[in-house]
Amino acid sequence: MEYVTLNNGVKIPILGFGVYGIAKEDCERCVTQALDVGYRHIDAAQIYQNEAEVGNAIVHSNIPRDELFITSKIWVCNFGYEKAKASIDRSLERLKTPYIDLMLIHRPYADYKGAWKALEEAVREGKIKSIGVSNFNEKQTEDILRNGTITPVVNQIELSPYGQQRRMRKYLEPKNIAVQSWSPLGHGNKKLLSDPVLAEIGAKYDKTVAQVILRWNVENGLITFPKSCNYDRIKSNFEIFDFALSEEDMAKIYALDKDKYCFTPPRWLDTIIAKMKKA
Numbered sequence: 001m002e003y004v005t006l007n008n009g010v011k012i013p014i015l016g017f018g019v020y021g022i023a024k025e026d027c028e029r030c031v032t033q034a035l036d037v038g039y040r041h042i043d044a045a046q047i048y049q050n051e052a053e054v055g056n057a058i059v060h061s062n063i064p065r066d067e068l069f070i071t072s073k074i075w076v077c078n079f080g081y082e083k084a085k086a087s088i089d090r091s092l093e094r095l096k097t098p099y100i101d102l103m104l105i106h107r108p109y110a111d112y113k114g115a116w117k118a119l120e121e122a123v124r125e126g127k128i129k130s131i132g133v134s135n136f137n138e139k140q141t142e143d144i145l146r147n148g149t150i151t152p153v154v155n156q157i158e159l160s161p162y163g164q165q166r167r168m169r170k171y172l173e174p175k176n177i178a179v180q181s182w183s184p185l186g187h188g189n190k191k192l193l194s195d196p197v198l199a200e201i202g203a204k205y206d207k208t209v210a211q212v213i214l215r216w217n218v219e220n221g222l223i224t225f226p227k228s229c230n231y232d233r234i235k236s237n238f239e240i241f242d243f244a245l246s247e248e249d250m251a252k253i254y255a256l257d258k259d260k261y262c263f264t265p266p267r268w269l270d271t272i273i274a275k276m277k278k279a
């Protein structure tokens, strides 16, 4: 495993297991399989409605808590200081853990500043080790930097070879805010997963397209956590630490960028919200 050192000195495994979209009834099995394969970083969220199942897998694994890195995210309906504070305690209960390694503001709506205040307090109380944001644009990140006392350690954004988020990465780098790529495999996008350039690169290293994409993330210092409910894919997505992409292959992947995303890129949100307010 490789690690990224966050701006507060905490080390996070660069590859994790994402549980977005995993049904309650499958979640404990999938997380258990991921832990068996060797994943030690799980990316969860309140809105995924499977924190309790992630917690069951953690408890049943018997892996010492300090060998695991658990992320969760506060959902929008829990924003505002009081609600966010109570929701952090509920997440801790569901995850069956005395602390959460990283907790994020899931999306920049409503009173996210109140939620940030609750997160900062939870850090001081030892309930959370690190805090960050997700799907934030530059303006919203500035808002947190101006009003908060803790610098977010990450901004978790949608990022794949077809949508490389160059502008946001350029903005975050000098601030020492690490980038987490959600949906690194384009949400299972068939076009991306059979892209001829990626397939050709994969053939060279005897790796799948998914493995090439995940390795590209690692070599860019991007923290990522593919989701899968299939044991073979959970396993193969983890087998990316025994090869390195050449500079030439990295360049070929950079050239695939179309600035295309499944969901609205954060920087457009302001315009959309302004239009909604006018309507």
Ligand code: A2P
Binding pocket: 018, 182, 183, 184, 185, 186, 187, 188, 189, 193, 208, 210, 211, 225, 226, 227, 228, 229, 230, 233, 234, 236, 237
């Ligand atoms: P499945 O759960 O059947 O494996 P992302 O993490 O980018 O959101 O992508 C998740 C999607 O990609 C899921 O639909 C998952 O399906 C699929 N997926 C995960 N790993 C692989 C892989 N190695 N090859 C092809 N599809 C994958």
